[in-house]
Amino acid sequence: MWDLVGHEQATQRLSLSLRRGHLAHAYLLTGPASVGKTTLAYRLAQALNCANPEPPCRQCRSCRLVDTGNHPDVRVLQLRPAENGSEDGGGQDAHEEREGKRGSKNKKNLGIDAIREVIREAALSPYEARYKVYTVLNAETLSADAANSILKLLEEPPRQVVLILTAADANMLLPTVVSRCQEIRLQPVPTAAIVTHLRQQGLEPEKAELLARLSGGRAGWAISAAADDSLLGERQTLLKRLLRGGSGGTGERVALAGQLAADFSKQRQSVEMALELWVMWWRDVLLVQAEAADLVGNLDRMAELRAQAAGCSPSRVRSYLARIETARVQLAQNVNPRLAFEALLLASPAVGPL
Ligand SMILES: [Zn+2]
The missing domain is CATH 1.20.272.10 (Zinc Finger, Delta Prime; domain 3)
Structure with missing residues (x-):
């Protein structure tokens, strides 16, 4: 159950690759802020290591560890929230917020040191999972040195490592990085799909319509705005x-x-x-x-x-x-x-x- 608002094409394509075992070493999820890139990145990390036949099940131990940010083989890297602005509200669910507040071992600044550490770690076998999954949120914020190190990792990808990058636009990344990733472009979510989701969450029709329209297809924003009037x-x-x-x-x-x-x-x-x-x-x-x-x-x-x-x-x-x-x-x-x-x-x- 990918459990996303919209993005059926993207999830069907990923499900098919998973079923056939045709996985890329690196995925690049692009699309506007709050459209659902971060949520899809987490779901993909779950799907890669899920124990059930219809991944991601979101119920098995591995899926739950990813959800709580405690999976030893799944790491998420992003700039500190202070450097990154107040949100990428990006999330269609609470991941971002938790990433911002948790300050756990899974969170690093996107400087060269963090990326070097990833490269060192990536060379080792996974602790318990099929794949080590490294997600770099807002990869356009990587420093030039860090982006070049990522490139080295992409040029000689260790086995059992999958890299997931997210960015607003592929043009903001090094072309040599983009060409080594399978890009999945997330389109704005249709208004009707967002309205349906918000109504299912109990929002009154008028407000659901207003938030869906204002979101311009960025479902994550509409969901956050429904929960937080500010x-x-x-x-x-x-x-x-x-x-x-x-x-x-x-x-x-x-x-x-x-x-x-x-x-x-x-x-x-x-x-x-x-x-x-x-x-x-x-x-x-x-x-x-x-x-x-x-x-x-x-x-x-x-x-x-x-x-x-x-x-x-x-x-x-x-x-x-x-x-x-x-x-x-x-x-x-x-x-x-x-x-x-x-x-x-x-x-x-x-x-x-x-
Ligand atoms: Zn699972």
């Missing part, structure tokens, strides 16, 4: 800030760019979330313009979206969306964040009056 509040605050910046003159836009750039160095993920919100906002404007309002994400802001849609041409919105995408790529490539945000906000179509 996530929705955080989103409202961020959106308000962006809209206020966008409705202001040059001075206000430059000031907002400065704030975002400062936040970027401290809380990268919250700024990435702001950019996602900004993309969703302008996509929603386009949808309203195309008379497809039933597809908008920001269901709770229809009046503002309609006002915005009336005040700006679709081609202007489309070119601004392309511009936001450019800024995201630039930020991933470490251009000066202040310059990237200034260029982005100064180019924003006027928002409001709201």
Whole structure:
């Protein structure tokens, strides 16, 4: 039972490989934050060592040890949460949160030392399992030295070792690393699947619909937001800030760019979330313009979206969306964040009056 919201294609493909014994030495799970990469990585680690015929069963001793983070042959590496922003909420379940809090032997920083240790360990046989499984979450955060060491491991993979990397986008990794992995791209989960899941968890229909739409297919976010109202509040605050910046003159836009750039160095993920919100906002404007309002994400802001849609041409919105995408790529490539945000906000179509 893979027990994921969505991603049937990915799990069917993995089940088939497991049944046939056609396993890759390394898997690269890619997709947007909170779409379910981390959860799938854990399930795959379970499936590789599961004692039952339909893996992952999530019941056997091995599966349970992975669930509690105590399996001696399964290790998860990620940056400390403080360096990684507040979440990758990524998880469709509680793994991330536990990874963040546990501070156990399974958690390391993604520096060269941690990777060297993995390489030393990987050469030894598993303690009790069929496979040693090393998962590197958010592999785009590996230092250059660490990424090169991973590459060495991929070039001469020890037997009985499976490496699982997760990343938002394969383009953010060394091409030589990507080419040695089997990439599994996780697509945004359909809204209906998220609504069904949230309803099964007892959420009222209206809220389930709103969270599913706002999640933009990132099931992990919707599930976390259903359990924790502060996530929705955080989103409202961020959106308000962006809209206020966008409705202001040059001075206000430059000031907002400065704030975002400062936040970027401290809380990268919250700024990435702001950019996602900004993309969703302008996509929603386009949808309203195309008379497809039933597809908008920001269901709770229809009046503002309609006002915005009336005040700006679709081609202007489309070119601004392309511009936001450019800024995201630039930020991933470490251009000066202040310059990237200034260029982005100064180019924003006027928002409001709201
Ligand atoms: Zn099992």
